[in-house]
Amino acid sequence: MILQRPGKSEALGxxxxxxxxxxxxxxDRVEDLQARIRLLEDQLREARGARxxxxxxxxxRTFDTALSHNLDFNYIxxxxxxxxxxxxALLSLWKKPLEEAVGKNFFDLQYPDELAARLQRQIxxxxxxxxxxxxxxxxxxxxxxxxxxxYTFVPVIGETGKVEAVAGSTRDITDHVRMKEALAxxxxxxxxxxxxxxxxxxxxxxPEYVVEMxxxxxxxxxxxxxxxxxxxxVLPELGSDVWEAFRKVMETGLPFVKNEFHVPYDQNxxxxxxxxxxxVVYHPLCEADGAVSGLAAVCxxxxxxxxxxxxxxxxxxELEEFAYVASHDLQEPLxxxxxxxxxxxERYIPEDPVAGEYVGFVRQAVGRMAELIKDLLIYxxxxxxxxxxxxxxxxxxxxxxxxxxxxxxxxxxxAELVVTTLPTxxxxxxxxxxxxxxxxxxxxxxxxxxxxxxIFISAKRSGQDWIVAVEDNGIGFEPEYSQRIFGLxxxxxxxxxxxxxxxxxxxxxxxxxxxxxxxxxxxxxxxATFYISLPGCEAA
Amino acid sequence: xRKIRILLAEDNLADVGMVREALNAHKIAHExxxxxxxxxxxxxxxxxxxxxxxxxxxxxxxxxNLPRADGLDVLRELRRHPSCAAxxxxxxxxxxxxxxxxxAGIHGVICYFAKPMSxxxxxxxxxxxxxxxxxx
Numbered sequence: 001m002i003l004q005r006p007g008k009s010e011a012l013g014x015x016x017x018x019x020x021x022x023x024x025x026x027x028d029r030v031e032d033l034q035a036r037i038r039l040l041e042d043q044l045r046e047a048r049g050a051r052x053x054x055x056x057x058x059x060x061r062t063f064d065t066a067l068s069h070n071l072d073f074n075y076i077x078x079x080x081x082x083x084x085x086x087x088x089a090l091l092s093l094w095k096k097p098l099e100e101a102v103g104k105n106f107f108d109l110q111y112p113d114e115l116a117a118r119l120q121r122q123i124x125x126x127x128x129x130x131x132x133x134x135x136x137x138x139x140x141x142x143x144x145x146x147x148x149x150x151y152t153f154v155p156v157i158g159e160t161g162k163v164e165a166v167a168g169s170t171r172d173i174t175d176h177v178r179m180k181e182a183l184a185x186x187x188x189x190x191x192x193x194x195x196x197x198x199x200x201x202x203x204x205x206x207p208e209y210v211v212e213m214x215x216x217x218x219x220x221x222x223x224x225x226x227x228x229x230x231x232x233x234v235l236p237e238l239g240s241d242v243w244e245a246f247r248k249v250m251e252t253g254l255p256f257v258k259n260e261f262h263v264p265y266d267q268n269x270x271x272x273x274x275x276x277x278x279x280v281v282y283h284p285l286c287e288a289d290g291a292v293s294g295l296a297a298v299c300x301x302x303x304x305x306x307x308x309x310x311x312x313x314x315x316x317x318e319l320e321e322f323a324y325v326a327s328h329d330l331q332e333p334l335x336x337x338x339x340x341x342x343x344x345x346e347r348y349i350p351e352d353p354v355a356g357e358y359v360g361f362v363r364q365a366v367g368r369m370a371e372l373i374k375d376l377l378i379y380x381x382x383x384x385x386x387x388x389x390x391x392x393x394x395x396x397x398x399x400x401x402x403x404x405x406x407x408x409x410x411x412x413x414x415a416e417l418v419v420t421t422l423p424t425x426x427x428x429x430x431x432x433x434x435x436x437x438x439x440x441x442x443x444x445x446x447x448x449x450x451x452x453x454x455i456f457i458s459a460k461r462s463g464q465d466w467i468v469a470v471e472d473n474g475i476g477f478e479p480e481y482s483q484r485i486f487g488l489x490x491x492x493x494x495x496x497x498x499x500x501x502x503x504x505x506x507x508x509x510x511x512x513x514x515x516x517x518x519x520x521x522x523x524x525x526x527x528a529t530f531y532i533s534l535p536g537c538e539a540a
Numbered sequence: 541x542r543k544i545r546i547l548l549a550e551d552n553l554a555d556v557g558m559v560r561e562a563l564n565a566h567k568i569a570h571e572x573x574x575x576x577x578x579x580x581x582x583x584x585x586x587x588x589x590x591x592x593x594x595x596x597x598x599x600x601x602x603x604x605n606l607p608r609a610d611g612l613d614v615l616r617e618l619r620r621h622p623s624c625a626a627x628x629x630x631x632x633x634x635x636x637x638x639x640x641x642x643x644a645g646i647h648g649v650i651c652y653f654a655k656p657m658s659x660x661x662x663x664x665x666x667x668x669x670x671x672x673x674x675x676x
Contacts, residue, residue: 328634
């Protein structure tokens with residue numbers, strides 16, 4: 001601007017004053033002055049660092065290109081808070097050319113009043129404080145979509161140390177915010193699950209098992225504060241089983257799962273650990289590199305159930321013991337009664353018809369008693385005997401054992417027997433022979449007077465199990481009795497048919513012992529079918 | 541025919557009676573010494589075979605289920621006896637528990653007689669005694 005100023009030298013000439021006599025000298029002085037002025041102007045230009053226009057335009061293009069290919073918004077305000085520069089990203093958002101943006105502030109650009117006021121205030125703040133400013137704002141886009149911007153305003157400080165302008169940049173952080181929101185939500189949900197879970201959860205870290213987290217269920221369960229402490233300090237009374245399990249999880253990185261894990265500890269703080277049982281999962285917690293850095297223990301207490309079950313088992317054992325001992329000890333005096341009555345009556349009472357009848361009564365009663373005791377003994381022995389691992393039983397073998405015993409009676413009754421091939425199941429052949437013997441005996445006993453007995457024995461597969469059916473054409477029974485006939489001493493036909501009422505109970509007990517089930521169907525006058533389901537021998 | 545000397549350890553007098561019936565039924569001439577509990581049986585065994593005391597019996601009939609001392613203890617003591625250890629033993633029991641059978645088996649019991657329910661079967665004991673003594 002100061003480079004060519006012809007008018008100035010004219011004005012200067014006028015001011016100096018000219019007379020005709022000193023024309024040359026004056027012209028020399030003017031020339032000299034002009035040279036000095038040019039020199040001063042050069043010096044001034046140099047001092048100001050001013051550059052030629054072309055150089056400025058080139059610099060402008062460089063910055064504009066760089067900033068325009070930035071995905072963020074970049075812009076510059078003058079000290080009045082008006083845009084002096086806006087990059088292409090922001091212009092295309094506004095759908096405006098640069099000329100329409102320059103010189104306008106946020107109000108002029110139709111920003112919402114509240115936001116515009118805030119932004120203008122913040123620009124002023126940066127000018128006043130000369131300090132950077134960073135903030136966020138939600139936005140509603142042209143399509144109605146909502147999002148978040150983060151922006152920063154920085155002062156441009158001039159050579160004299162004064163703020164010359166304010167530069168800004170804005171970034172869309174919607175994804176980031178949404179992700180944080182989602183993360184917070186899922187953390188909140190997890191926290192809820194963690195804190196409201198009915199199972200007790202504790203997270204332990206490091207080789208010293210420092211308690212990192214414990215949910216309220218866990219705190220209530222152990223009845224003491226524990227977060228931040230070493231697990232051993234909190235629960236010093238824990239048995240070696242727990243530590244051994246922890247060690248395994250940390251070493252192998254494999255979870256430890258155990259039901260009814262016996263973990264004695266002092267819950268009521270009376271100084272004496274009580275018995276507790278838990279279903280537990282100790283899960284390893286791994287770092288990104290795979291190293292196990294801790295474990296999460298999930299425990300649900302089953303003490304009540306375990307105690308109840310143990311109590312039941314004990315009561316059952318006692319009952320079985322009782323049945324065994326009782327029937328065994330009953331047998332002794334009965335033997336003496338049986339033998340000596342006979343001896344007495346035969347040897348010392350002469351042929352008296354009344355005495356003979358009484359002998360008959362005593363014998364019958366003793367015989368019945370002996371039968372009852374024998375069956376009761378068998379019944380209690382089914383479980384009483386050593387519960388060693390049983391193998392597999394070929395039911396064909398069991399049936400032929402039973403047929404051997406029943407041969408005579410089958411022949412007498414003129415019974416017809418149809419048997420299909422039977423499977424091999426889990427169990428013990430001779431005990432299952434007892435079941436067949438009992439069922440065959442029933443079929444013969446409860447036959448119809450006018451019809452030759454017909455017994456059909458077959459088997460079919462049902463999943464892992466085999467179902468064996470023993471079907472007869474006897475008198476049958478009312479369907480409502482199908483459960484009752486398996487009860488102890490339950491007899492449907494007390495008067496007409498002999499028996500102890502223990503046969504089916506024994507069968508059911510035998511089958512139950514091998515993990516099977518037994519049930520029956522009947523139709524009065526048409527026959528009965530007894531079903532035995534037993535696990536196949538390949539079942540684990 | 542020489543009388544067979546029998547030591548019978550049995551607390552149930554009804555069974556003692558049946559043993560007598562069985563011996564008589566098989567016409568076995570006998571001298572029966574009965575001890576009615578385990579202690580008595582052990583005391584008798586401590587004396588037998590010594591000078592001035594009864595000699596070794598020909599056979600021991602032993603009920604395993606004795607009061608005061610267990611029948612198996614009596615059996616063990618007999619097998620340690622300096623002069624009578626080798627005599628045949630018939631165990632009589634109302635128990636057919638496998639445990640008893642096994643234990644008795646270890647001590648060289650010749651025969652395990654489960655006391656039966658009927659008179660006729662009990663009388664068979666006489667034959668077992670004859671067999672045990674090789675006097676079939």
